Amino acid sequence: MIRYYEFLSNGITSALIKNGSVEWLPLPKFDSSSIFTRILDEERGGYFSIRPADEKYDIIHEDYVENTLILRTVFKSEKGKAEILDFLPLSLSGIIRIYESEIDLKVDIKPFFEYGLVTPAIIKARRGLIFRNPKSKEGIEILIGGEYVPLDNTEFTLKKGKGYIYLLYSKDLRYGLFSNKGFVYSEPYEALNKAIKYWKGRLENAKKVNIYRDAYYRSLLVLLGLIYEPSGGIIAAPTTSLPEIIGGSRNWDYRYVWIRDASYSAEALIKAGLLVKARDIISFLTAMVDPSSKSFDHPLYTIDGTAPPAEEILDWLEGHKKSFPVRVGNAAYMQIQMDVEGAYMNALYEYYNTSKDSKYVNEIWWAIEAIAEWTKKSWKWKSTDLWEQRGVEEHFTHTKVMNWVALDRASKLAKELGYKNEAEEWISTAEEIRKDVLDNGYSEKLGYFTRYYGSDSVDSALLTLPLYDFIDAKDPRFLKTHEKIEKDLMISDGFLLRYKDDFMGSAKHPFTLVSTWLTRVYIRLGEIGKAKKVIEKLINCSTSSLLLAEHLDQNTCEPRGNFPQAFPHAGLVMTIVELEERLV
Template sequence: MKPFYALLGNGMTALLASPTGAIDWLPVPRFDGPTVFGRLLDRHSGGYLSLEPDSFQNVQQRYLPDGLCLETRFETEQGPAEVRTWMSIGRTALWLSCKSDVPLRLTCRPSFGYGAVRPAYTVTTGGMRYQNPHGPEIAQLLIQGPLRTTERIDQWIIGPGDATIVLRISTEQPADLRWLNRPIPSDPERQWSLTRGYWLAARRPYHGPHHDLFMRSLEVIRALIYRPSGAPIAAATTSLPETPGDTRQWDYRYAWVRDSAYAAEALLMAGDRTSARRIAEFLLNAVSPTERVFPAPFPGVDGTLPDGERDLLWLSGHAESRPARAGNGAIHQLQLDLAGSLLWLVYHLAQSDGAGGWITHYWWAVEALAEWMRHTWSQQDASLWEYRTIRGHHTHSRLMNWVGLKAAQYLAESLGFLDRAERWRRTAVRIREAMLADGERAGRFEPRPGSASSDAALLTLPLYDFIAADDPLFTTTLDDISRNLVVDGLVYRYREDDLGQARHPFLLAGFWYARILLRQGRLEEADHVIQQHVQLATPLGLYGEHVDLTTGEVRGNFPQLFSHTGLVITLAERQRMLDGEPWLSFPEHLKRPQQLEPQ
């Protein structure tokens, strides 16, 4: 796996640092905001910050053992240089602490509004202040340590010796100038020690294989959660392409209902009920009981609806992939699996300690979700793959409607609402009968009735307790997926869609495949699939959406919430199986096949 970017965050926004530590991506004031540094999407005008020697023979990176603090170590002919980079928890501040035997060149070149606006700047003692002339952003660069100016207004020579650089960013009106100008504390190690507890809180007991990658994935999930609301974003970036030079590049910096529910399930299985419940509460509060329950497939991290998709035509795009985009056109789609994804999560939270009163508090949302599914399950939708032009009766969407109604049935029974439980049960039976009839007619489950294609989303049928993993109808489906979509344990989500051919395996689908093998008792094969995916993590333990099998490069937005949740759930299920503990499932009376009684 080739080196790729490192992720740093503070629960408000996230940055990406290159293999030399340069900050090439930083939106403000939160994940979905415009960038201050955006070289990731335009090498010339996007803006960046870097601190590195003019020449070096080797560079290595690692995260410190206690959290998302990036250590970049350069080897030069004159000696080593070490730079530690992190973000403070609270207001957005980027810290660089260096110890170097050689001079380092600091370059700070912000560019506001996704690279569209050059900053106004003011030279200050030991630094620089940058301001967006058309917006509220102010960035204050402060340098403490051996310092020499250069002929360029955006560069300084730092060291040799120890130095600390802080970039504080404000978008307040008026800007909090006292905070921006506050002197740098003289003990950067203490500043990191105050931050590290935030990352250590993400870790949970785990005694299975791939321990470090499991913990890294929990940290990544935490880094992608917006602290004020508890909402996770699908990925930290926009417009990183599935295939360079193609047009498959989208903005993933929003809280997709489906992705968020998966993340909460991963956290719940890892033992972090508090974070899982915060995500569930965010999603439940996003429910609209008087209209379409989710007005869009993804709210912003504050729960409001984002604007539509727009092309950033002045940017050259990552790897010349145009257009770069802000916003996502899928906001207008009907995706019928969302309510079921959330109710599966709510049901399992209700099984955890002390959640009964909590469910009663959100019963209005549970009822709205269940009634929505009861009335809409037979409609056509865009599916979880968010096809831009394909609409159909997608099997996975129907599965998730069945899941949601079974979850709502149990919740209603537990609260004594037997009339509603029966109403939802009867609709769930209809969905099940329709799905089984379509499957038996075709000899396997299909993505849509009458479709001859293969779809990795069908791997989720046993994962949600719809059918046993060894049921003949499912094993026939699995054989079709294995034959057409699986390549040495890696899984394509499909072979083509309305935009053309799918070029790379989809990492989440590979984790689904491993979970199916575990349910079939094929531990050795499951471990092979897991190992294949472990090897696809970057050297820092991060996953994208896809991986290019030819070059080993990460593809798609990065890092990807789906992929990291897939790893956590898969390893947690593997450990539960070996420990004799059950994975998340419905109670037996909900899993038994049921028929509709005559009315």
């Protein structure tokens, strides 16, 4: 395990912290421009650092307080120790940093607006600082609770003892922390206690497991921390442009609600028994359904449920480890992805299967009907696939299977709710799709399922066929496919590429979600030893705080791509629950 960034969230926004330095903090929301952007540019990104004033010190602890998203960092120098508790206060756009120290601490705070582009005006306040955006009324205020000595406009020394630094964003500083309204905002120590109680409470109703408990609960906290509480939408990751390949250009903005990723996350929460939050996600997705055309007009939406902004390049930032370009927005919203309706329908079906909440499902029958009718009409079309290759449309096997999933689950729900005619009609089309996949997605000549009709290659998405009960894991056709995937795409035991290459060239690093698919296949095959081996390797290759990125470097275990990523954490939750059930 390696030390990397730590993830904080309050269901409004998020922060990434490393070695006492806040290096990513979008304000006021997950998808806003960042105030601290050092993760994407060492020189001009901006950061908020607290560290011992002594030049020589060690970090002897950097981890979460129990099962929460509150971070505890402990420094040690020759003169003593210092402890910092970092958290994002509930319902507020800001961060509170509480310290207790035997030594003086050096604070360096350099915020910039609009991803490092705009230098703030600095105003000194009686107990802190105000950084105002010269282009608007917005700003951030720094309230210092404790004895301190200013060094210059953005640096000061905290004298040993106890205290806090309270950073709060205001869209209009006339109503901020130092305004007449300031008394309504959280008191730091009370806010800390409330945050600890809140995060620990979120896991109280989770299904208990006896295996891999730390990874299980941390993964659940990541998923819960990626939910935008005002809407119920869950973002794919809290970051943008962390590169899949260092020095490469596979750098994307993931701070949006993907139908597929969100559905998969809802499934994980359902398996873990957290039905209320799963239903919040499903309700957000249901609100996006268009009953008169393609059910989901876009494969992704903003956290508020609108279409994402156009993709653009922030050419003033050099990128993480000089991996240019830095992008905000995501052009994938223009793609027509035909598999997403199946992902949603499977999550809804799993919710009903677990909760038997027929009243809720009846209330959104219109969405089920819309998706089924759209899928009936469109399943024969080409489309992009779940890997979102740009400018590439084919009859992807996985996509066709998800068309089958959409109608199969819709038919099952219709039968449960008493819609007999619809149930029969939809299962009839589902069987037509199934036959088409077996005739065209499976090659008799090659002996395995292919990535798309007429292809001779495979992709790791084919591992999901038995996970959705399209085919039995022990069916000879799937076994040959499984064997081909491991032969062509496994680059280290348990770590697989999602595919060999795409429109941007060769894939380099394993896709972490795929390891959880592989493990779930092993469980279905009864190969429990292999399943455990992959889970343990994935956990051992996560960060020291059990966080996973979209990819990882198979040689060093360093995270690659946006971080932390919902996909692998959702996959890990499902894997652990399924293995636990198998072992009982």
